[in-house]
Amino acid sequence: MFKNVVSFILFSTLASFMIGCNSSSSNKAIIVPDKPETPLTPKFTELGLERHKVEKLMQINGQLLALTDQGLYRYDTNWQIITDKSFHVLAMVAISDTHWVASIKQNEQGFLIESTDAGVTWQQFDNNFGGDFSSGEVARTLAYDNEKQKLYATGLYVLASSSDVGRSWTVEEGQWSSLGTGLGSILLHPEKQDVWYGGQNGIESPILDQLNTETYELTMHGQAINEYLPSPSVIYQILYDPKNNERIVASGEGGIVHSNDYGETWLPLLTEQDYRFHFSPVFDPNDHNVIYTAGWDKGDNVQPLILEMSKDDGQTWQSYTYEQQEFKGGVRSMLAVENAGKTVIYIGLYNNGVVKVTFE
Template sequence: MKYLKFNHGLLILAMVLIIMPSCKPGEKTIIKDGKDRLTAYAKHLDMEKTSSFNELDWQFLGPNNTSGRMTDVAVSPEGDYILSASASGGVWKSTDSGESWAPIFEKEVSVSIGDIAIAPSDKNIIWIGTGESNIFRSSHAGCGIYKSNDGGVTFTHMGLENSNTISRIIIHPENPDIVYVGVSGNEWTPNKERGLYMTDDGGKTWTPTLQKDELTGVIDVDMDPSDSNIIYASTWQRVRKKWNDPRTEPGYTGCSIYKSVDGGKSWNEISEGLMVPEYRGRIGVDIAASNPNILYAYIDDYEVVREPTEEERNDSYGLPSCGFIRGAQLFRSENKGESWERVSPLDDPLLQRLCNTYGWV
């Protein structure tokens, strides 16, 4: 006698097909911008509340050896908790020095994280910028910026829903209502929301303080620890093509470093000593903790230094290689950016492999 084997998967599928309402062509919604995404997600949450499956208990079955890109780490000013942000898995919190982690940001419109920040003057204030700014092929768009006033228990959407990717969040050391947000923009297409935004009312309103064009966003921001009115920002002109990694194209001269001495109200370009604009790519800026006069700039140098050999003629996409660029270069300034000097080897084959989207935090 033969027995039928009970298939739980088929039973669940049948239940879904029975319960799921039929989709009518006229009911389809076209998502045009960030506000549409927020509206659609609110509808999703309402549907979730009435779903027949909302009380199902899920059991993790593995695998245990799989992870992905972590885009940022932040430590509370008192050192009692750590936050870790991921490229596509939300934000995690540890209160035992990293021994264990719990998700605190996993049920929002986007769980692709560009940057996180904790207010130096209030450990309960946390900002999360959605949308990974590294623009990998597997990067996902965000839907603006979120804020928590209770240490990550709850979050509120605070705008910038059309930013797509957020690269950096800087909070004033004494006034947590003053926040600077770098918006690197849409990975694949131009968008006017790129640039640096500032709020002085805790996120109720935002003002663009540094904007160039629809192709150029702000990829890094830093504040002088000895003077909060001095702010540095680097711009990145790029739109990723489906067939290539993001790199400069003819006419791209928008990658540079800017400085403000009045809290972001006005900006001046500080690029003396850097390579010519046509060769600049992504730029990371940092201030030496031991001396705020000393700055470092980590820059992709796109000057072609070697043509491909016959074996290297096609790149990983199967397209003709554009040649080998100089790659990652390190510059140093000892006068708060007034002038720069290259301090990395000029022609290091290893550095040619460190560029574009890789190795950035």
């Protein structure tokens, strides 16, 4: 009996040992070293519109549109102008697929125009934007709330709204014809009752305000972001994170800041960019952890186009440079779209047209 017990113990021990060895071998077999990540190679393609200042790029009904200081253009295989060339188109919004409203300057005067046939024809219409001081006010931004059917716009130091597609305007915050360089950015948050808008005040400090359209509570974030974007500075772009509606990103002179708690606290995202303007950072439509930005160096007429990309939500950045002789690569606007499952970036330059970027 004793021998049987010893034999059983020896057999059990050996079996356990063999199972352990087999398990270890199996684990080792399925552990594969990480493959080095294949570096992305950007392809830059110049699309034309040289000697145009591209204020904004939009895509409506799959069509690429460029708002410039020499008219509104539509791109197919080349650029076709669809407004008068004397129009400096500052902002545009689609009320519907075919009904568009645009803010323009012509001979230093501001006007609102609209098209009801997707840009084929345009008409100027009477409106009271600016109140009694309409000659000094131009709508610098336009945004439309489809649910409330309300149009918003910013001026020098005013946020106004219209319930009749721009004919009559009501001041929401600020006042007409105030001092300042203008409020050039606006965001209607798609999941909250807030309008965010920004720019610069009369002493060249950044403005970033948040107005609740239900309670009319105004929250001013300019002082908080001024810590990371010191004066002189200005806010040119406000956007929300598509994967986190509590996260707000704002950019302008000096770089980019963000808030993960809907404005309670602010942190730097890409700062210490002395005299460099970031007008229009964008999230990748296929991967919302990827952010793109590009800038304009103040005072430099000829400069390379530098596309900056973060694949980890802004923690680290990689730069890609497109440098051509006598190329005016200062960036004014950006647009990221999805095309056949791939991301395409369009970049509007200060005085050198539009550049298309794809990654291979």
